[in-house]
Amino acid sequence: MGNEQVTTPSQQTEGLQSVRWASDHLEMLDQRLLPEEIVYLQLRTPEEVWEGIRHLKVRGAPAIGISAAFGVYLAIQHARGNTAELREAVEKACSYLATSRPTAVNLFWALDRMKGKAASLAQDAGLEAESFKQAMLQEAIQIQAEDEETCRLIGEHALTLFKDGMGVLTHCNAGGLATAKYGTALAPFYLAQEKGMPLKVFADETRPVLQGARLTAFELQQAGVDVTLICDNMAGMVMSKGWIQAVIVGTDRVAANGDVANKIGTYSVAVLAKAHGIPFYVACPMSTIDLNTPTGKEIPIEERHEDEITVGFGKRTAPVGVKVYNPAFDVTPHEYVTAIITEKGIVYPSYQENLPKLFS
Numbered sequence: 001m002g003n004e005q006v007t008t009p010s011q012q013t014e015g016l017q018s019v020r021w022a023s024d025h026l027e028m029l030d031q032r033l034l035p036e037e038i039v040y041l042q043l044r045t046p047e048e049v050w051e052g053i054r055h056l057k058v059r060g061a062p063a064i065g066i067s068a069a070f071g072v073y074l075a076i077q078h079a080r081g082n083t084a085e086l087r088e089a090v091e092k093a094c095s096y097l098a099t100s101r102p103t104a105v106n107l108f109w110a111l112d113r114m115k116g117k118a119a120s121l122a123q124d125a126g127l128e129a130e131s132f133k134q135a136m137l138q139e140a141i142q143i144q145a146e147d148e149e150t151c152r153l154i155g156e157h158a159l160t161l162f163k164d165g166m167g168v169l170t171h172c173n174a175g176g177l178a179t180a181k182y183g184t185a186l187a188p189f190y191l192a193q194e195k196g197m198p199l200k201v202f203a204d205e206t207r208p209v210l211q212g213a214r215l216t217a218f219e220l221q222q223a224g225v226d227v228t229l230i231c232d233n234m235a236g237m238v239m240s241k242g243w244i245q246a247v248i249v250g251t252d253r254v255a256a257n258g259d260v261a262n263k264i265g266t267y268s269v270a271v272l273a274k275a276h277g278i279p280f281y282v283a284c285p286m287s288t289i290d291l292n293t294p295t296g297k298e299i300p301i302e303e304r305h306e307d308e309i310t311v312g313f314g315k316r317t318a319p320v321g322v323k324v325y326n327p328a329f330d331v332t333p334h335e336y337v338t339a340i341i342t343e344k345g346i347v348y349p350s351y352q353e354n355l356p357k358l359f360s
């Protein structure tokens with residue numbers, strides 16, 4: 001296994017973290033291997049972080065941003081030069097890491113924050129190179145710590161929308177594995193669990209990469225939350241049975257008009273929810289709201305390799321040479337979104353009017 005550190009699910013899984021800083025390198029939980037194996041990869045270069053993001057070893061909007069922030073520090077950790085040269089290296093690393101994935105705006109938000117920190121540090125003419133580096137590392141650590149606090153607040157707000165015994169459906173994984181801790185859409189389930197409030201969670205398996213089955217069902221089950229796994233095409237059926245009183249999902253980017261990009265299949269769930277009169281909630285940190293993108297049409301949607309559909313997990317399930325379309329995300333128009341839950345509170349339509357107020 002080289003420099004990898006391995007544990008197994010039979011050992012303690014509590015406290016799993018998508019990424020964690022380990023004195024001189026980044027440890028990244030390889031989420032492609034979950035739920036079967038728990039493997040932390042030891043990353044020492046921005047190239048390794050880029051690769052980890054691109055190939056879904058780490059995934060989920062906030063976790064991608066946190067990883068990239070540490071990737072920026074890794075780019076300068078052993079660099080020589082004065083603070084102006086280090087700032088240049090930071091800028092270069094940010095441009096490079098920004099090419100890892102296109103949709104989640106948290107990636108660009110975190111990189112902008114690292115660039116901003118470097119710019120302000122470089123203004124101090126007397127600052128030693130070593131102090132510059134340490135301050136950049138602290139910024140990445142701070143981004144991660146803030147995300148944990150943010151997710152807890154999102155969970156507290158979201159929980160006010162739920163009542164004892166409700167059935168709540170979620171899609172993809174917007175949990176602790178996608179963030180620093182708690183998650184966004186899954187945060188209220190953890191807080192409900194802490195308070196002894198019963199909720200019944202239904203997790204869509206989330207084709208083609210199965211974040212719902214491999215990650216959401218895994219982390220909720222580990223925490224003792226009442227979770228039932230269903231295939232994506234069963235969501236309508238469980239709604240029609242009256243088992244679902246709310247849907248809550250995360251998002252990779254919220255446009256200024258309230259359109260939301262999230263894992264492919266989210267739009268279908270939103271349409272089903274509307275057809276059944278079920279509220280459809282979106283939970284996200286403020287760093288996912290992109291007021292510079294006017295509508296969902298301008299959100300860049302990542303397309304991934306056809307193998308995810310035709311030979312997912314090593315088994316060929318489609319004929320060789322068949323045409324494949326594999327967008328990783330879709331856009332749910334704002335008309336389907338009942339409310340957006342952030343760390344600052346719950347936002348209702350009109351999003352065009354109310355989202356900017358969050359930032360004022």
Ligand code: MRU
Pocket residue numbers: 059060061062104171172173174175178179183184185211249250251252262263264328
């Ligand atoms: O392709 P992924 O696994 O990175 O997609 C993740 C999602 O779509 C999540 O729902 C989103 O990033 C929100 S995570 C809090």
